[in-house]
Amino acid sequence: MGVAALFFCFLMMAGFSLRVASSNVNSVKVRRTRHAVYDHLRYLDADVIFLQETHLTTLGHLREAEREWRSGPSYWSLAVEPYAGVAILFNTTDVTVHRLMEVAMGRCLVLEVTIHGRRLRLINIYGPQTVTERIQLLIEVKQYLFTSIPVVMAGDFNVTLTLGDRSSGRAVVRDSKVLKSIISQANLCDVFTLGGRKPKYTYTWTGAVGLTWLLAVVRDSKVLKSIISQAHLCDVFTLGGRKPKYTYTCADRSSRIDMAFVSPSETVCGMSERVVPYSDHLALFFCMGASNRSDIGRGLWRLNSSILDDVCVQNCVHSLFQDQLQRQDFYDNISDWWENVKEEIRSLLKRLSVKKGKSKYSQYLRLRKELESLYSAGGGGQTKD
Numbered sequence: 001m002g003v004a005a006l007f008f009c010f011l012m013m014a015g016f017s018l019r020v021a022s023s024n025v026n027s028v029k030v031r032r033t034r035h036a037v038y039d040h041l042r043y044l045d046a047d048v049i050f051l052q053e054t055h056l057t058t059l060g061h062l063r064e065a066e067r068e069w070r071s072g073p074s075y076w077s078l079a080v081e082p083y084a085g086v087a088i089l090f091n092t093t094d095v096t097v098h099r100l101m102e103v104a105m106g107r108c109l110v111l112e113v114t115i116h117g118r119r120l121r122l123i124n125i126y127g128p129q130t131v132t133e134r135i136q137l138l139i140e141v142k143q144y145l146f147t148s149i150p151v152v153m154a155g156d157f158n159v160t161l162t163l164g165d166r167s168s169g170r171a172v173v174r175d176s177k178v179l180k181s182i183i184s185q186a187n188l189c190d191v192f193t194l195g196g197r198k199p200k201y202t203y204t205w206t207g208a209v210g211l212t213w214l215l216a217v218v219r220d221s222k223v224l225k226s227i228i229s230q231a232h233l234c235d236v237f238t239l240g241g242r243k244p245k246y247t248y249t250c251a252d253r254s255s256r257i258d259m260a261f262v263s264p265s266e267t268v269c270g271m272s273e274r275v276v277p278y279s280d281h282l283a284l285f286f287c288m289g290a291s292n293r294s295d296i297g298r299g300l301w302r303l304n305s306s307i308l309d310d311v312c313v314q315n316c317v318h319s320l321f322q323d324q325l326q327r328q329d330f331y332d333n334i335s336d337w338w339e340n341v342k343e344e345i346r347s348l349l350k351r352l353s354v355k356k357g358k359s360k361y362s363q364y365l366r367l368r369k370e371l372e373s374l375y376s377a378g379g380g381g382q383t384k385d
């Protein structure tokens with residue numbers, strides 16, 4: 001990065017700034033490797049680090065890894081399959097975690113934090129092995145993207161966003177006319193695979209060597225692409241026409257499967273893909289500056305109408321309404337009164353929702369702890385009912 005670019009970053013980030021890194025670490029189960037990884041992470045010089053493929057399958061390992069990370073708090077999700085495991089590490093103590101959600105244990109960890117004075121939703125993803133599981137995970141993650149809180153989603157998605165993100169895809173794009181028809185057929189098929197329905201074409205195309213994986217690429221990358229565009233997120237490493245690097249190479253095929261996405265109001269700079277000695281993936285790094293959106297208020301609030309099924313809630317609303325009926329005289333006309341009643345009901349429902357949400361969340365944390373120790377005791381990999 002040149003001096004001018006650095007200066008530009010500095011200007012953009014006067015006020016808030018956050019350095020973000022994401023790295024597939026290819027196991028930190030053995031203490032020596034873990035120390036080597038921790039040691040090297042310093043060179044990334046980040047405030048928040050998303051790790052994938054930690055391979056930590058027991059609570060013992062998890063606690064040890066957490067203890068040994070001394071630069072700030074860290075949050076670990078147990079690898080319930082042998083090669084999974086994700087974590088979010090902080091290289092700062094200026095962070096408060098408001099909420100922790102494991103969308104999928106060992107695969108997707110969501111933290112809602114206030115860091116350096118700003119509220120953010122951090123989403124770390126490690127894409128599962130099969131296309132169907134990946135699509136399932138993306139669909140589950142989707143609900144966490146629709147929020148007034150700025151989102152930072154990063155990780156090893158094990159999915160490419162465009163065909164150009166695979167070296168073999170680029171070759172195919174260049175010289176195959178057949179591809180276009182395959183893709184359009186896959187598009188049609190997509191309608192039938194949503195909601196986890198098993199697609200038929202994988203059988204019809206098995207004769208065509210090499211085409212099946214292409215279809216697979218198309219199918220889950222389409223889901224990722226549509227979710228990203230619906231949630232209005234930006235692909236950090238292609239912003240401003242930047243040409244991204246492949247982040248992973250395997251058997252002569254290169255691909256960009258490690259990615260980062262942020263809300264469009266965020267300013268980012270200093271994007272780089274970095275070679276790290278401990279992994280076969282490149283690590284991602286970028287800076288986030290001050291956003292140009294106003295952080296006042298919490299954006300739109302939507303009522304989850306299921307709360308209205310609750311008899312207590314119904315009673316509360318009823319008595320509020322009775323109470324308001326007595327107060328019509330305070331208003332010039334009925335429409336002013338009604339506007340006020342709506343506001344009162346809205347704030348009542350908001351209070352009740354928050355209360356309900358809080359008790360649900362503490363119940364969630366209890367269950368998560370239980371599940372973690374069950375998996376840990378089972379040595380990982382085994383399923384429990």
Ligand SMILES: *[C@@H]1O[C@H](CO)[C@@H](O)[C@H](O)[C@H]1NC(C)=O
Nearest residue numbers: 041042043044045046071091
């Ligand atoms: C933590 O941040 C400091 C600067 O604030 C930096 O020098 C150091 O390399 C970072 N450590 C890690 C592990 O990223």
Ligand SMILES: *[C@@H]1O[C@H](CO)[C@@H](O)[C@H](O)[C@H]1NC(C)=O
Nearest residue numbers: 083127128129130131158216
């Ligand atoms: C990534 O996806 C490919 C198929 O696209 C699969 O063969 C591979 O096992 C996956 N890798 C991991 C680490 O899950």
Ligand SMILES: *[C@@H]1O[C@H](CO)[C@@H](O)[C@H](O)[C@H]1NC(C)=O
Nearest residue numbers: 264265266267291292293294
């Ligand atoms: C923030 O900046 C971006 C790019 O400069 C612009 O497209 C967007 O409309 C701005 N958002 C607000 C809320 O001003």
Ligand SMILES: *[C@@H]1O[C@H](CO)[C@@H](O)[C@H](O)[C@H]1NC(C)=O
Nearest residue numbers: 143303304305306307356360
């Ligand atoms: C609404 O609440 C119900 C029950 O608490 C929950 O199952 C559902 O997922 C919620 N819907 C949304 C959109 O949050």
Ligand SMILES: *[C@@H]1O[C@H](CO)[C@@H](O)[C@H](O)[C@H]1NC(C)=O
Nearest residue numbers: 330331332333334335336337
């Ligand atoms: C009701 O009264 C307010 C002023 O108090 C006025 O602005 C509004 O237009 C009135 N609405 C109707 C329907 O008369």
